[in-house]
Amino acid sequence: MIRSCAIVIVYLAVFAFCGAADAPSPLAEPGPLVELGGAGSDWQPLFEKLAAQGNVFSHFTENRWFPFKKIPVVLKGEMRLAAGRGMSLRYTQPEDRTMIVDERGVLLRDDRGHSREVPPDPRSGNINAALLPVLRFDQKELGKTFLLHAVRVGGAWRLDFVPRDAALAKIVGRIIVWGEEAKVQQLEFRRSNSQRVEIIIDDSQAGVVFSDADQNRFFR
Amino acid sequence: MSYFRQKWFVRLLLAVMALGGLAWLAHLDYNRKISTNVLDLIPTDERAPELALTRELASEEQSRVALFALDVRGIPARREAAVDAFVRTLRDSPAFDEVVALHDTAARDALGKQVFKQRLDLLLPGWLENNWKEYSAGDRHEPWADWLAERVAVRLQEYLGTPEALAFQEILPADPLLLLPKLIDSVQGLDATAPAQGDAPMLIWARTKGSPWKDEGQGPVFVAVRQAEAAALAAAPDAKLRWVSIGRIASASRERIEHELSGLNLLSLAAVMGIAALCLRRVDKALHLAPVMLGGLLGAWVATTLLFDRVHILVFVVGSLLGGVAVDYGFYLYLQPPAFPDEPYGAKVGRLIKPLLASALTTVIGFSLLLFSELPLIRQLGVFVSAGLLSALATALLWFAQVGTPFMQTRGFARARFTGDHPIVRRFALGLLLAGTLVALGGPWFLHWRDDIRELEIPTPALQTEAKDVRTLFGEDAQRTLFITRGNNVATARASLARFEAWHAHEHPGETLASLGNALPTLAAWQAVPERLGGFDMFVPSLRAALERHGFEAAAFAPFFSEWQTWRAAPRPEYEAMAGSLVAVLRGPLQMMASVGPGRCWFFSIVSHPPGREPPADTSTVNVSGLENMNQLFGRYRVSALRLSAWGLGLVGLSMAVLYGVWRGAKIFALPVGSCLFAFGLLGLTGQTLNLFHLLGAFLGVCLSHNYAIFTAENAARGEESPPSIRLSALTTAASFGILGLSKIPVVKALGATVALIVLTALVAVELVPLARRKSNRS
Numbered sequence: 001m002i003r004s005c006a007i008v009i010v011y012l013a014v015f016a017f018c019g020a021a022d023a024p025s026p027l028a029e030p031g032p033l034v035e036l037g038g039a040g041s042d043w044q045p046l047f048e049k050l051a052a053q054g055n056v057f058s059h060f061t062e063n064r065w066f067p068f069k070k071i072p073v074v075l076k077g078e079m080r081l082a083a084g085r086g087m088s089l090r091y092t093q094p095e096d097r098t099m100i101v102d103e104r105g106v107l108l109r110d111d112r113g114h115s116r117e118v119p120p121d122p123r124s125g126n127i128n129a130a131l132l133p134v135l136r137f138d139q140k141e142l143g144k145t146f147l148l149h150a151v152r153v154g155g156a157w158r159l160d161f162v163p164r165d166a167a168l169a170k171i172v173g174r175i176i177v178w179g180e181e182a183k184v185q186q187l188e189f190r191r192s193n194s195q196r197v198e199i200i201i202d203d204s205q206a207g208v209v210f211s212d213a214d215q216n217r218f219f220r
Numbered sequence: 221m222s223y224f225r226q227k228w229f230v231r232l233l234l235a236v237m238a239l240g241g242l243a244w245l246a247h248l249d250y251n252r253k254i255s256t257n258v259l260d261l262i263p264t265d266e267r268a269p270e271l272a273l274t275r276e277l278a279s280e281e282q283s284r285v286a287l288f289a290l291d292v293r294g295i296p297a298r299r300e301a302a303v304d305a306f307v308r309t310l311r312d313s314p315a316f317d318e319v320v321a322l323h324d325t326a327a328r329d330a331l332g333k334q335v336f337k338q339r340l341d342l343l344l345p346g347w348l349e350n351n352w353k354e355y356s357a358g359d360r361h362e363p364w365a366d367w368l369a370e371r372v373a374v375r376l377q378e379y380l381g382t383p384e385a386l387a388f389q390e391i392l393p394a395d396p397l398l399l400l401p402k403l404i405d406s407v408q409g410l411d412a413t414a415p416a417q418g419d420a421p422m423l424i425w426a427r428t429k430g431s432p433w434k435d436e437g438q439g440p441v442f443v444a445v446r447q448a449e450a451a452a453l454a455a456a457p458d459a460k461l462r463w464v465s466i467g468r469i470a471s472a473s474r475e476r477i478e479h480e481l482s483g484l485n486l487l488s489l490a491a492v493m494g495i496a497a498l499c500l501r502r503v504d505k506a507l508h509l510a511p512v513m514l515g516g517l518l519g520a521w522v523a524t525t526l527l528f529d530r531v532h533i534l535v536f537v538v539g540s541l542l543g544g545v546a547v548d549y550g551f552y553l554y555l556q557p558p559a560f561p562d563e564p565y566g567a568k569v570g571r572l573i574k575p576l577l578a579s580a581l582t583t584v585i586g587f588s589l590l591l592f593s594e595l596p597l598i599r600q601l602g603v604f605v606s607a608g609l610l611s612a613l614a615t616a617l618l619w620f621a622q623v624g625t626p627f628m629q630t631r632g633f634a635r636a637r638f639t640g641d642h643p644i645v646r647r648f649a650l651g652l653l654l655a656g657t658l659v660a661l662g663g664p665w666f667l668h669w670r671d672d673i674r675e676l677e678i679p680t681p682a683l684q685t686e687a688k689d690v691r692t693l694f695g696e697d698a699q700r701t702l703f704i705t706r707g708n709n710v711a712t713a714r715a716s717l718a719r720f721e722a723w724h725a726h727e728h729p730g731e732t733l734a735s736l737g738n739a740l741p742t743l744a745a746w747q748a749v750p751e752r753l754g755g756f757d758m759f760v761p762s763l764r765a766a767l768e769r770h771g772f773e774a775a776a777f778a779p780f781f782s783e784w785q786t787w788r789a790a791p792r793p794e795y796e797a798m799a800g801s802l803v804a805v806l807r808g809p810l811q812m813m814a815s816v817g818p819g820r821c822w823f824f825s826i827v828s829h830p831p832g833r834e835p836p837a838d839t840s841t842v843n844v845s846g847l848e849n850m851n852q853l854f855g856r857y858r859v860s861a862l863r864l865s866a867w868g869l870g871l872v873g874l875s876m877a878v879l880y881g882v883w884r885g886a887k888i889f890a891l892p893v894g895s896c897l898f899a900f901g902l903l904g905l906t907g908q909t910l911n912l913f914h915l916l917g918a919f920l921g922v923c924l925s926h927n928y929a930i931f932t933a934e935n936a937a938r939g940e941e942s943p944p945s946i947r948l949s950a951l952t953t954a955a956s957f958g959i960l961g962l963s964k965i966p967v968v969k970a971l972g973a974t975v976a977l978i979v980l981t982a983l984v985a986v987e988l989v990p991l992a993r994r995k996s997n998r999s
Contacts, residue, residue, distance in 0.1 A: 064380065068393055068776030073380040094381040108383065114730045195389065 027158040027178065031151025036143035043150055044139075046157065049182040051137040056081040058204035067194040080218050082210055087135055088218035100220055101135075107220055115220070134161060134175065146175075156180045230622040234511075234615070241518040248525055251435060256474040256533050282812060284317075284428045286441070286465035289421035289690045292456045302456035303422040309451040310426055313444035315437075320808035322423040322694075327807035334805040335739055336391070336400060340787045341798050343399035345741035348752040365755070369762035372397055373770040394779040396767070406738040421462070421693055425809050432467030441467055464687035472680045474533070480963055481537050487962075489513065491955035492547050499634040499948050508623060509550040512616045516546030519611020520604045527603055528596075535600045537968055542605065545924060546612030547952050551945035552576060552931065553620050554628050565626050569617060574879075575934045579927035580613045582875050586868035586923050594860055601916065635944040649991035656898050656985070663901020668909045701832075703825045705735075705841040710799040711743035713821035713840070718742050720825065720839035728829055736813040737823030739802060746795050753788070760784065861912055865919045869893070872926060884933065891929035892922040895981040899974060910970070917957075917971035921978025924953055928982050942986055950983035 034043055058079045063072040077091040086102025096111040109115045133141035142148070142161070145168070149160035159177045163169040173191035177184055187199040210218070290306055292299040303321055310319040320327060335342060355367055362370075376396050379385050385392075388401050395401075430437030445463065452459045492513065496506040520542055524531055556572060583605075590602030620626040705720050707713025717737040724733050760781055764774040793801075799816045806814065813824045825841075835841040876885035896918050903910060928950060932942045953975070960972025 064386070066380065066389055066392075068773050069380065070771045070773060073377075073385075075381055091381075091383075094378065097383070099383055112730065116732065197386065 027151055027153055027156060029151070030149040030160040030174075030176075031158060032149060034148045034150040036139050036146070036148045042152075043148075046182070047137050047139050050184070053182075053206040054083060055208045055210060056204060056206050057208045057210075059202040061200045061202060063198040063200070065194060065196045065198070067192075072198075080210060080214070081135065082215065082219060085215065085219040090218060098218060100218070102220065104220075227622040230618050234515075234618050234622075238515070238518065241522045244522050245518075245525070253525060253529075253531060254533050254536070255530050256433065256470060256477060283432050283466040284430075284437070285809075285812070286316075286426045286428060286445075286463060286467070287690050287694050288424040288426065288445075288461065288463040289693050290424065290452060291419075291421045291460040291462070292452075293419055293458060294456065298456050299422060302452040302459045303424070305451035305455045306448045306461075307424060309448035310424070310444055313440070313447070315429055315440035315444045317427045317429045318808065318811075319424065319426040322425060322809075327810055330805045330807065331810060334802060335403065336395075338798065338802060339395065339399045340783070341793060342739055342741065342802065343403055344397070345745040345749050347397060347399055347402075349741075349745040349748060352748075352752055363758070365757075365759040366762045369759060369766040372763055373766035373772065376767075376772070377770050393777050394783065396763075396777050396780055403739055407734050407736055423693060425694075427811075428465065428467065432465060432470055438467045438471045441465065442471075462686050462690050464683075464690045469680060469683055469687065472683055476680070476964065477533050477537060480965065480968075481533065484537065484959060484963060487959045488956040491959055492952040495948065495952045495955055496547070499630050499944075499951075501629045501631055505628045508554060508619065508628070509547050511619050512550035512612050513542075513546045515615025515619070516542055516608045516612030519615075520608030523607030523611075524600055524604045528600055531600055532597050534597060534965070534968070535604055537963070537965065539601075539604045539608070542608040542612075545605075545920075545953060545956075546608060548924075548927060548945075548949040549576060549580065549613045549616035550619075551948050551952075552579075552943075553616050554626060555630060555945040555948065556943065557627055557629070565621055568626065569621075575930050576613065578875070578879055579930045580609055582872045582926060583609055583923035585875065586865075586872050586919065589864050589868040589871065590861075590919075593864055598861055598864075598916065605920065630944045630948070634947060637941055645991055649988045653985070653988055653992055656981070657894070659901040659905065660894055660897035661901070663904040664897060666904035666907075667900060668904075668907075670909050670911060699828070699830055701827050701830060702844050703827065703835070703841050704822050704844050705737065705825065705839065706820075706822045707840060708821065709818075710740065710796055710816045710821050713737070713816075713823060714740050714742050714799075715744075716838075716840040717823050717825070720835055720841040723835055723839055724827060727833065728827065732828045733825050734827075735823050735825035736806075736810070737825070740799050743795060749792075861915055865915060868919065869922060872923070880933065888929040888933050889926070891932075891982055891985055892925040892978075895925045895978045895985060896922045898981045899977040902977065903974075911967060913967035913971040914974045917974030918978065920971075921975040921982075924975065924979050925950075925982030928979075928986055932986050941990070946986060947983065950979050950986075953979045954983075 035041065056079070060077060060079055062075040062077070064075070065072045074093075075091050076093040077089055080088040080090075082088070086100060089099045089101075091097045091099075098109040100107040100109065105117060107115050107117050133145065145165070146161040146163055149162065151158050157179055159179075161175040161177070163172055173189055173196070176188040176190060178186040178188075183204070185201055187201075188196055190196040288306070290303055292302045307319050307321050310316050351368055351371065352364075354371075355364060358367075360367075373396075375398060376392070379398055379401065384401060384404075388395075391400060392398075428437050428441050430440070432438065432441075445461075449459075449461045452461065489510075493506060493510065496509050497503040500506045517539070520539055521536075524535060524539075552572060552575070553569075556568065558568060559571060587602045587606045587609075590598050593599050593602070703720065705713060705717045707716050714737055717735060721733055721735075721738075724731070764777075764781075767774045767777060796816070803814050803816045815822050824844075831843050834843060873885070873889045876889050879885065880888060899918065899921065900910075903914070928942075928946045931946055935941065935943055957972045957976040957979070961969050961976065963969045963972065
């Protein structure tokens with residue numbers, strides 16, 4: 001089961017590609033099915049812009065909804081996305097913990113610097129391989145794993161990634177990304193209305209340079 | 221008895237002895253009698269029970285594991301087809317007990333279901349005990365049930381803020397006490413289940429039916445693997461198999477050892493006969509020495525196989541040197557000229573029997589002491605050498621009794637002596653002796669000792685590289701260490717594991733320890749449950765209230781409340797039975813993680829750091845990563861062998877004092893001891909690392925060079941030069957042991973080189989001493 005944990009943890013990493021946003025404006029319903037990576041697609045320019053952001057640093061607020069809890073559990077933290085090194089999420093509330101998601105898998109690091117690797121789950125294949133393309137907005141790879149529903153209202157847009165594989169779908173549910181122009185504003189991992197994780201991007205900086213100390217502390 | 225009748229009687233006796241010996245050897249079942257298992261070198265009644273268990277485990281359980289990595293490129297369906305074909309073929313083979321593809325999660329799921337089903341029996345006692353300690357340490361103003369209910373709600377709230385919580389959200393309504401999530405933390409890393417990622421090799425774990433040390437665990441396994449590989453190739457022609465099993469390595473090692481055994485024996489015999497032929501006046505007469513060697517070897521084989529149920533093959537490899545030693549008695553009898561023309565053989569034997577017996581019996585006494593060694597290999601070697609030498613002496617005495625002329629002259633160069641008396645020669649000889657003395661006194665201080673069990677086998681680099689690659693794919697990592705904790709029953713094993721965990725947490729703070737034993741409560745915690753739950757009726761309403769207070773929907777936890785009531789109403793299982801039902805569901809690699817059988821209970825633990833200090837004895841836990849514990853064991857046996865050798869040498873020295881008087885005995889004894897110290901000194905100065913087999917070689921070398929000292933002293937007492945037999949003996953011994961130096965088995969090489977060095981040193985000393993003292997003798 002700890003492996004299943006890894007899968008869910010990785011989803012949180014998806015907001016790595018988020019750009020700065022003033023306020024989330026979620027669109028209520030998913031859009032029609034869109035072919036991923038299709039030449040001349042209307043969505044091609046958006047994917048290209050999101051993919052070209054480079055290193056990103058954001059603050060975020062995470063709301064976890066459980067079916068047995070009346071109110072969500074709220075977490076806050078910092079996200080770092082470094083090209084070639086993956087994603088690092090540092091939770092600052094309720095406790096200091098860092099989660100690193102990269103090609104090698106998922107690593108949890110506590111405030112004393114002790115690391116613990118979360119092994120992958122055999123039942124769902126390589127979850128990192130499935131989700132890292134989402135971090136990178138890699139259309140070609142995304143197309144192998146997900147179906148895309150997309151809708152746009154003015155500058156605002158909503159992308160729904162639906163796993164093709166049933167086992168992955170059971171664990172991940174649907175990944176929904178809201179944004180405006182080239183900025184991601186909110187993410188949601190939705191298994192049902194009462195079981196979901198909302199991630200709201202509070203602010204974001206693209207093209208940042210991480211110091212060596214930060215790279216050692218927040219990546220592996 | 222007339223000479224003619226005496227001759228034929230002796231021949232008959234020799235024939236009967238030879239036929240009896242050969243008949244005995246012919247009826248033996250060599251597959252059963254001769255072992256190539258390195259673990260057979262360790263005593264079955266090894267005094268440390270953890271090591272005995274480790275040996276048993278390694279021999280019976282772990283050694284049967286075969287690991288396979290199947291590389292198949294291409295689409296997943298093709299990969300799966302190849303792996304399915306491979307696994308199906310192995311499963312169909314009677315050579316395998318169990319075959320599991322690691323991407324198959326069935327075994328892990330079965331364990332998960334069982335733990336979940338038994339979680340209140342298995343995990344609640346420890347959870348209650350920990351909470352009780354915390355509660356007892358506080359002011360206890362709140363009732364126990366209310367305090368605990370509040371703690372549950374608070375911890376659940378905290379837990380939901382961790383990354384892991386999302387993975388467990390489905391089971392939390394049935395497990396708000398967080399029994400399972402906490403257990404997962406403490407068993408993480410035990411499961412080798414691996415996803416089938418991209419083009420990464422597909423991993424298959426299997427357990428063979430037969431022991432890998434025996435034929436049934438080798439031949440049929442190899443056939444099954446070949447068939448399975450063919451099945452995989454039929455599904456995916458580019459499939460590539462890499463695999464490792466103890467049986468595969470043991471088979472390759474056995475093949476190479478057997479090859480060495482025949483090769484070294486033949487080479488040794490040829491070298492000895494070659495030197496004899498070179499130094500004797502008539503080459504054909506040198507053949508009279510062959511029966512002495514063969515008689516010695518035959519006697520050694522018969523005695524060893526008679527006395528020991530199972531003999532390690534290394535004894536025979538090392539025993540191949542016996543030819544070079546056994547021929548000595550032939551030399552001493554055959555090359556000794558008659559005291560007068562037509563001296564009867566009986567008179568000649570009567571003249572030589574004292575030094576012959578002195579040299580043979582002192583060596584035998586020395587080697588007989590090895591029978592008290594703890595190590596079976598050393599005991600077997602002691603018998604092999606002792607019996608071989610006695611047989612060689614008996615054969616020599618009998619053989620030359622039926623030879624017409626029991627004397628053969630050596631060629632001139634073999635008995636040539638330097639007759640001049642030049643100061644330069646004397647100074648040179650003195651200089652060499654002085655230098656040798658300095659080396660003997662100073663060099664041994666630079667010696668380094670280290671024993672490595674891997675040196676007992678012939679390395680098979682290609683197989684070992686493949687094995688390392690495959691094991692790495694299966695998660696073997698130098699940064700992790702495997703421990704085994706044992707006990708006579710579940711309760712003692714679990715209690716020891718608890719002590720080991722406490723020691724580990726103190727010794728390696730922050731490092732994780734994963735063990736399936738954590739899924740079981742200690743007996744103390746298990747027995748305390750009725751007391752902890754006494755007056756606990758208010759717990760359910762208290763918990764409902766606490767959950768509501770902390771923002772939970774108490775009704776959502778109905779599965780837990782329902783199970784709680786059922787569990788409280790049901791009779792409790794027996795402690796041992798509960799452990800048994802958990803372990804019974806273990807399959808595949810997980811099966812190796814725990815055992816709760818009568819008299820053989822153990823838990824494996826994996827820790828997240830390289831090996832460090834050994835755990836204390838009261839934890840009944842030993843490190844089983846790699847071969848370190850075996851190496852330590854061999855190091856201990858070396859100390860034991862050193863003690864025995866010292867006693868043996870003491871006895872040899874004492875027998876010299878008894879036979880030749882204190883002063884003369886001491887002079888005789890100085891030669892072998894000095895030669896040995898010189899050899900060790902030389903090895904120390906050249907930076908060699910020595911092991912148990914260097915020590916054994918030294919002991920053998922001392923006993924052999926001791927013979928030269930005796931014969932030199934005997935001749936000196938009669939005012940004669942050292943007999944040529946010493947030269948021939950030393951040269952043949954050095955040749956036969958030098959040939960052992962060609963062995964690919966590191967320890968055999970060590971033994972051969974040590975003996976050759978000591979006997980050559982002794983020979984040089986025997987030659988130099990008269991040169992060095994010539995002038996002073998005259999003056």
